[in-house]
Amino acid sequence: MMTNLLQNFNKIWLSIVAVNLLLVILIPDWFSRESIVDFLDSLGVFALITYVVVSLARAILLLPITPFIIAGAITFPDMPGIIWIISTIGVVVGALVVYSFPSLGNYDKYVEGKHPKAVGYLKQKILGEYAFWIIIGWSFFPAVPTDAICYVSGIANYPFKKLIIPLLIGELPIVTAYVFLGIEIGEWLRL
Numbered sequence: 338m339m340t341n342l343l344q345n346f347n348k349i350w351l352s353i354v355a356v357n358l359l360l361v362i363l364i365p366d367w368f369s370r371e372s373i374v375d376f377l378d379s380l381g382v383f384a385l386i387t388y389v390v391v392s393l394a395r396a397i398l399l400l401p402i403t404p405f406i407i408a409g410a411i412t413f414p415d416m417p418g419i420i421w422i423i424s425t426i427g428v429v430v431g432a433l434v435v436y437s438f439p440s441l442g443n444y445d446k447y448v449e450g451k452h453p454k455a456v457g458y459l460k461q462k463i464l465g466e467y468a469f470w471i472i473i474g475w476s477f478f479p480a481v482p483t484d485a486i487c488y489v490s491g492i493a494n495y496p497f498k499k500l501i502i503p504l505l506i507g508e509l510p511i512v513t514a515y516v517f518l519g520i521e522i523g524e525w526l527r528l
Contacts, residue, residue: 396431410519476507
């Protein structure tokens with residue numbers, strides 16, 4: 338049973354991601370900051386628990402964490418420290434999930450077989466002497482998904498312990514800015 342599940346893992350996961358992407362394209366309002374805030378508001382006392390679970394699980398579906406950080410700050414404006422901690426833990430958990438994913442279902446072998454030059458180039462960068470700075474820069478730049486650098490690091494067998502420090506150095510200022518941006522947006526919306 339477990340062997341069969343692992344053999345079909347790629348198909349299952351890719352199907353879930355495809356459905357998710359289709360929903361994002363067809364019904365983008367479901368994944369907007371406003372709909373996330375409305376959903377959390379409707380949960381009452383269970384909102385914070387739901388927010389924690391969703392923030393930790395969003396990487397499985399390759400959802401970016403940015404709307405969740407901003408929505409959490411809008412929904413819980415009196416708890417910026419808690420939202421910051423939850424979001425930071427979400428970044429670490431997301432990084433671990435995406436970093437670990439390539440080895441499941443031999444997806445890394447599939448990607449390397451399909452795109453040997455691109456994977457080789459990215460591995461060279463990750464395993465090079467400037468990997469620390471490349472990871473910080475990639476994580477800090479908000480226009481690129483941090484999950485991509487985690488995935489490439491997993492394929493390159495770059496140690497997770499060496500990945501997480503520069504990843505957090507790059508992500509923490511962005512997470513902080515998103516928390517305070519969310520609080521400001523929330524104040525503006527409440528006027």
